[in-house]
Amino acid sequence: MPTVSEAAARSRDAALVAPLPSVDPVEDDDGDDEPDVVLPQAPQPRAGGRNLRTARNNVIRPGDLICGDCGQGNAPARKFCARCGFELREAQVARAPWWGRLRRRRGPRVVELGTGTGTGQQTDPATAPGGGFAAFWAKVKIVAGIMFCVGCLLYASYAPFRNTVNDKVAEVRTTAKGFLESQYSPVRPAKVAGASAKGRGTQNLIDLNSASYWSVPFAAKLTGAEKDKTVLVVQFDRIVNLDQLIVTAGAGDTYTEHGRPRQMYLTFTNEKRMRVDLKDSAKPQKFSLKGANAIKTVKIEITDAYPSDRGKDVAIAEIEFFSLLS
Structure with a gap:
């Protein structure tokens, strides 16, 4: 039996033993796994999220609800936007353009269903x-x-x-x-009869001077005698046809110091009567006369007036009559 030396035996035994892993001397022996220190770095851009909205529909019909978030047109019955889900409680309603509203709207054509012949022929329109x-x-x-x-x-x-x-x-x-x-021709009255305050006679009504005026005492509730004082009778020297009346109310420069007529009644020679409602304005006011054909007198009755701060009267600066040229 051959004899093996001691050195050869040790080499053989060492080759049969598996090597152990090396131990890092930097690691701590206590077994705690703490992360390594990381230096500050620049922020990395985040990947964009997935857009779950549907494709936008730009065709907006009259009556649709316009979403205030994305501008999508939605059916009137919807509560939330079909594109972004935004609430449509305060959404604006799309309206047709002004030129589109002028066109005649046609609804769906309804044709009654007949019994039919079964031949496949179309019905005569x-x-x-x-x-x-x-x-x-x-x-x-x-x-x-x-x-x-x-x-x-x-x-x-x-x-x-x-x-x-x-x-x-x-x-x-x-x-x-x-x-x-239309062209009008002035018709000059021959005279105006009626009561007046001192120095403010009826001739001031037809003198074509708005600085002068006619006035007469006026009360809120007129009695029989007081009513007669607020009546003017305009007389013409011939039979005329009247088409227009211009009244300049008030007392010219002292407009607010005198009352102004609010309502008057005109009675013509042919017994036709009309009411004239005046504005509280110092500018001339124009009125169209109806039924004032073939007349010679006009009776003017003041039934209501705008009150003044100082006096208790009513004043008119000018009355003018016109006829239409044929």
Whole structure:
């Protein structure tokens, strides 16, 4: 049996033993796992979150609720926005443009369901509700278009027709101009009869001087005798037709020191009567007269007045009458 030396035996035993892991001398022997110290670093940008909103619909119809958060149009019955979920309690309602509101709105066409023949043929549109009027209107437009084209050809090629059309247009234009630009002629009264305060006679009503005025005592509740004092009778030297009245109320420069007429009644020679309501203004006020045809006198009765701070009277600076030129 061969003899093994002691050194060779030790080498063989050392090769059979597994090596142990090395121990870091820096680690603490107490077993605590604390993180290492980290130096401050620049902030890293965060990845954007996922957008859960649906694609925006820019078609907004009249009546839709406009979301105040994203501007999306929503159906009127919705409580929350279909795009972002924002509450629509205070959302604005989309309105149609002004030019769109001028067009005639047409609702859905309702056609009664018939029994049908089973042949697959379509129903005649003229027999449907409203179809007869639509067909008639289409024919009218066709006929009108043809007549317009024929008229244009005649106007361009036939001189007598062109002259007749020009004369009719000129006549209509003259009539319209006379109606829109009516010219009035002043009608001067011969005199005005009635009571007056001292130095403020009725001649001041027709002297064409707004600085002078007529006045008479006036009370809030007039008795029979006091009512007669507030009555003026305007007389003309001939029979006239009156179309317009201009009243300048008050006393000119001392406007607030005298009462001003608030309501007057006019009675014409033909017994026709009308009421005139005046504003509390020192400017001339214009009124259209109705029924003042073929008259010679106008009775003016003051029934109400704007009160003054000082005096207890009513004053009028000027009364003017006009007739329409024929």
